[in-house]
Amino acid sequence: MADAVERIVNLALYLAHAKDPVGLESLRRDVVGYPEGQDEAAFLRMFERDKDELRAAGFVIEADETGRYQLDAGATFVADVALSASEAAAVRAAGTAALSDVSFPFAPELRLALAKLASGLESFDVPVASRQADESPGEQADDAATLELATRNSKRVGFSYTNSLGRTAPHDVEPYGLFLRDGRWYMVGRDTDRDEPRTYTVARMNELIVNTARPKSPDFTRPENFDVSTFIRLPFQYGAHEFEAVLRFDEHASWRAAGLASDLGSLRDDGNEVLWTVTARDAGSLVRWVIENGPGIRIESPGDIATQLADTAREVALIHG
Template sequence: MSDATERQVNLALYLSSTRTPVSAETIHAEVFGYPAGQDEDTFLRMFERDKKQLRACGLMLEVVDLEGVPGYRLDADASYAGELELSESERTTLRAVAAALASDPGFPFGSDLAIAVAKLGGALREAGGAAASAPGALTDEAPSAQGATAAVLAEAVASRKRVRFGYTNASGEMRDRELEPYGVYFQDGRWYAVGRDTSREETRTFAVRRMRGVEVNSRKPAAPDFEAPSDFSVADHMLLPFQYGPGTVECELRFSAEEAWRAPRLVGGQGTLEMQPAGSALWRVSAASLPRLARWIIENGPGITPVSPPELRETLAEGLRKVVARHGA
């Protein structure tokens, strides 16, 4: 007796080889793997599962009327990819990224990444890059657990299903949470989920490493539980360390002309960055904590100076005076 894989591959090959729609009855008779003596209901259930699996592989079937019964054929436009032109550099890049991340347990989409690159196999043929990457560690804390949980959350985001989990906050208190997850992001080796906390009726960010026992709502799996706000972008929630907390102060900082090239990478998409005629850059950004922003300025310097508000300059100056005093000769 053949196994499910053999039957499903046979079905894919058969549908790919037939130019005209075929009935379920014909498929039952022609495709090796469906038991000959199988009753119709059992066959149809098996056929439905196989169609779903082919869809999960990227093979789309269309159904047409075939003299009063459903006729099935492969939707070639929806299933087959067109020619993908990639430069040598792009091919190498794809190979290198995949080699680094596909087997990294902290990357939630490793198996999907491997299959995606395999599907691009023709476009990537003869490309180098795979050997350029050495094993690394996308996450340094419980990578397998974070990667697996982030994968579950990303699926819940895509299918718009609620999730429940136990969450330990920074004070060590644990309680159950229910979240409508809008997005997932990765920052500094850690995964985070953003969504509506249903008990607090507000959008909040949760660290994946603090979650335990994440469960996706299993009721009506094909029906979404919620709609994310139309203007939601998870990038808006990737805050810098000084942006966490209640209240905000609008601040301006200047990057010197020598250091302005580093500005777009340091600001992480937060605030607005305006290049100045003399080559410097002016950054307008909201801060929840001026002391933490002052620390950020010191840590990421040189060439970053506060412009406004005056309290930011004073906070920075006061902190620096303490440093000098403490490290006196």
């Protein structure tokens, strides 16, 4: 008897070959793999599972009003995607790098994506490597993959979490999104006990479980217009007291302003220089950030923090002079 792989591939070939919609009787007769003598209900369950597998592989299968099936060829097959040589190299490099990175959570799906695109990329073999997460990267990837699936299916998650003070407590969270920053994956979601969105370090989670009740029904609705990037902050944006800072990039550093701003705040040209207006919450961290990312960056305002930068620098000079 044909195995499941053979049956699924046969079904794909059959649907791709059919010029017109096909009924269940034809499918059952012409696709090798559906057991002879199988009762109707068992056949239908098997066929439904096979359709789900093909849909997961990218096939768009439609049923007409009479219950006959047809592949939507336009939605199933790749349209013309002409990549330039450097674009193809970039896709190959980005993909290969991610696959080499044990902290990348979506490797199995990425591998299939690159296999499908391979004919447009095959002349480029770019040496690459990646280590985006540095703390328990494999564990972070596994948990991030679980959380991404829960996010996509809107399923609640539970985990034990140890905060930065070393306190451990159970959490029940509706996951909204994930982000990777500075070697760590983070999850943003609504903590159901606190009824507010919180950001959690994935590496600090233990015993992560996804609610398995009613797996095809969402547990919650993600807020409309949710954008995980609004939860991503620079080091000086954590703290209690919010203030607005204006940083000046001189003419030599202005080309780096957009990259360093990371889409936060607003940038404005001022002659050959650039002014960056950004929300901050920690003066000390802001001073540290300015020095670390210099030269060519100064604090324009608030004036007292510009003074703090100068005072800090004088102290450093005194120690090292």
